[in-house]
Amino acid sequence: MRADPIQRAIDEDLVRVLYAQDPIAFFSHWFSIAVLVAIYWPNIPSPHLFIACFGFYAAANCGSLALWICNRRYPQLVSPRGWIYLHALRGVLLYSAPGLAVWFAFQSPHSDLPLLHTVLLVTLAAGVFMSNGFDLLNFSTAIPFLLFPSIVLHFGTHTFDRTILAVVLAFFFCAINVYALSYRKLFQRVVQARVDQQYLAESLAAQKRVAEEASLAKTRFFAAASHDLRQPLHAIGLLAASLNDPATTASQHAKTAEHIVYNVEALNQLFNQVLDLARLESGVTQVIRLxxxxxxxxxxxxxxxxxxxxxxxxxxxxxxxxxxxxxxxxxxxxxxxxxxxxxxxxxxxxxxxxxxxxxxxxxxxxxxxxxxxxxxxxxxxxxxxxxxxxxxxxxxxxxxxxxxxxxxxxxxxxxxxxxxxxxxxxxxxxxxxxxxxxxxxxxIVTSLSESVTSGPSAQGQRVLCIDDEPSILEGLASLLGRWGCEVRGARDEGGALAVLQSGFVPDAVLCDYQLANHRTGAQALTAVRNMLARAGHEGVVTLLITGDMASTELAALALQGIPVLHKPVTPARLRRTLDMLWQQAELDKGRAVVGREGREGLAGGGRRAEPGDTSHDAAGEPQSESQN
Structure with a gap:
């Protein structure tokens, strides 16, 4: 994912370093031209070719300076990779002239000229290594043009000392390439470390901005929530104080009470909306699709x-x-x-x-x-x-x-x-x-238009309630009893297991999340389910009820599909949730039975349909099963 940004950063650094050396190289090449002309001047072999070669060398050097000026003034003219390609082309033109000019030394009657010219080429090659060694393209387009003609011509003389010099030049060529490879790797690591540091700095800056925005949003949230919570509280305080005024008439009392009820309802609505948002933010709200x-x-x-x-x-x-x-x-x-x-x-x-x-x-x-x-x-x-x-x-x-x-x-x-x-x-x-x-x-397992209390799902169902608050246990027992349920209560995990040992097999287990003795409802439900499973009773509906919205365990339970209701839970919400869970459990049980019978029928080679058998088509309408 980050290869392209890193490569672009490497290219940008390459452009800066490559072109930074060009002014020095410009004067170095003019010095090289002057030295070579001075060496060959007493006895110039092939004057026309010599003039053409060194005229081209001088023109290439001036073109190199022009390219440097263009890069400084118009850096956005081409991409970083384009500037690198142009610099490599400049290297081919600039270094081919002195490399090929060694031919004049071998045409001269002075035997020392090939050695002097070769020393100058080695010096230029060292300069290429220092200025272009960190880029493969620029290095590989300059060094061969400088050294290969000299190596070939020294080998071609077939003399011992020239052959040794050719071998030394070849070794130098290989060595300088090896060092240049290490140089390039080091350069890339340095650039990558710089890019990593830059990414880290940008990431930290982005995280800081996010944290500052979150802090500002939280401040705005609490400021607005505080305002909207204080308004009805302030009104309720003033209205309640006015009720103590003995001069207040009965109609004024009724109107004041009406205002108090209105503000209490507004306060309760805001409180519930804030709780809804908190539940959504904490990740414990579950999606139960039907x-x-x-x-x-x-x-x-x-x-x-x-x-x-x-x-x-x-x-x-x-x-x-x-x-x-x-x-x-x-x-x-x-x-x-x-x-x-x-x-x-x-x-x-x-x-x-x-x-x-x-x-x-x-x-x-x-x-x-x-x-x-x-x-x-x-x-x-x-x-x-x-x-x-x-x-x-x-x-x-x-x-x-x-x-x-x-x-x-x-x-x-x-x-x-x-x-x-x-x-x-x-x-x-x-x-x-x-x-x-x-x-x-x-x-479809239920109709949403049915009244909460009119459905038959709760009638005769056995419910085990686990809560360490006696008043809540009493309230649940009273509510579920009115719905036709058979209810048993327990204040902790041990009490729940004792109820199961007495022979009570629940159809649903309602459990508070925070129990006594530092135990949680999740632990209690696990123990209850394990005991029921050992007794052959699986598929019991379980439901956690909690006022906690920040527990990581609750978020994990929600991801596992364990239903969680958050206090305050209205009777309508509890009844609808239980009805849906019971009906879904019945549907799952029916599907399991159909699947088991289908597998048994396939294993037995099929069976003859009885007159009362029915199946369902895609539209859900019953139709008679055909006789075999």
Whole structure:
């Protein structure tokens, strides 16, 4: 993933180092030209070729300086790799002239000229090693042009001393390449260490920014929460004090009590919204997906918000649909409740529309909530998902909500595996939309439109309750008893195991998370499940109830699919959760039996169907099984 940034950093450093040496090289090559001309001047072999060769050498040296100036003035003209290629081309032109000019030494009658010229070439090769050795391309295009002609010509003389010199030059050529390889590796390690350090610094800076933003967001959150919590508390204190005034009339007392109830409800609503956000942030909220008819969920939302919409003169229109979805109905209802509640609150005229659209998808589709309300400016459309931020409520009037609904919606939709989208414009209303997965009608185990207390699921069920608080045990026993359950209570893990040893086999185990003697509900549930499994009773519904939202163990339990409810738990929430878990357990048990019978039928070569047998087609309708 980081190879390209590192290579680019290496290229950028190569360009800087390569071109930094060019002014020195410019004067070095002019010195080389002067020395060579001085050596050959008394007796110049092939004057025309000599002039052409050293004229080309001088022109290449001037071109090298021009390239350096262009790089300094226009560094963005080409990419770093392009500058490296240009510098390598400059090396080919610049170093081929002195390398090939050694031929003039072998044409001269002076026997010392080949040796003098070779010494100068070795000196230039050392300079190439120092200035270009850290780049393979520039090094390999300069050194061969400098040394190969000399090596070949010395070998070609067939004299002992020249042959030895050729061998020494060849050894020097190999050695300088080996050292250049080590030089390049060291250079790359240095650059990589610098890049790593730069990445670390950038990462630390980014983490610091995130931490500062989180700290600022937390400060804003607590400031807004403190304001919204203090307002009703302050009002309740003043109103309660006014009740002690003996001059207050009965009608004033009733009105004051009504205001106190209103502020208590507002305080409770804010407290629950903050707890919802805390549960979502802690990662302990679970997604329990079921197959259900979306129309039933729409009808629940409609029955809840039609009176509020009608009181404002608004029409709440719900599009009919027969689609079955596979999702968490509880979390999905919370999403729709928040969206429709906002739509009712910020719409003064027109209508609100709730419905399902395919939008070109073959499977599943999108749930949309549309309104004809005030709309949201484009600059505000990201900020509305921040906690306690409200577009049309700068005075923070609690009657218009607290600005926690949309942040909760966004987190819930993300948790359900979708993405919340928004289309809105000032004065033209808003459209909130998110995807849902298509379900299977044959997998429906319960109707969402049934009353919480009317279903038969709880009747006759045996429930074991574990809690170290006697008042909670008494309250659970009373509530579950009214639902027709047979209840046993235990204050700790040992008491629960004693109840099981007495012969009581529960259909569900409700357990508090924090128990006495530093034990947890997770440990108690594990012990209970193990004891039931040894007795041959598996598939018992288990449910943890807790007020803790920051425990890592709770997050781990949620990932394992163990249901967790967070206090305060309403009777309706508890009943719906138990009903769904019991019905899901029955469905799983039925599927296991069908699977076992199918395997037995295959093992026995099939069986003859009896007249009363039925199977289900894809639509969930019973049809008679054909006779074999």
């Amino acid at each position: 197959h259900f008819r979306l129309s039933e969920l729409f009808e629940r939302i409609g029955s809840q918000y039609r009176p509020q919409a009608a009181a404002k003169g608004l029409a709440l229109r719900i599009a009919p649909t027969s689609v079955v979805v596979h999702d968490d109905p509880v979390l999905l209802e919370r999403v729709l409740s928040n969206l429709v509640s906002n739509a009712v609150r910020y719409t003064e005229d027109g209508a609100i529309w709730l419905g399902f659209r395919r939008s070109g998808r073959l499977s599943g589709g999108f749930v949309e909530v549309r309104d004809s309300g005030i709309g949201i400016p484009g600059a505000e459309q990201q900020r509305i998902f921040e906690e306690f931020y409200q577009v049309a409520n700068p005075q923070r009037d609690a009657r218009q909500g607290h600005g926690l609904g949309l942040p909760t919606v966004k987190r819930l939709v993300t948790m359900l595996g979708g993405e919340l989208s928004l289309r809105s414009a000032p004065g033209r209303g808003s459209v909130f939309r998110f995807p849902v997965q298509e379900g299977d009608a044959s997998g």
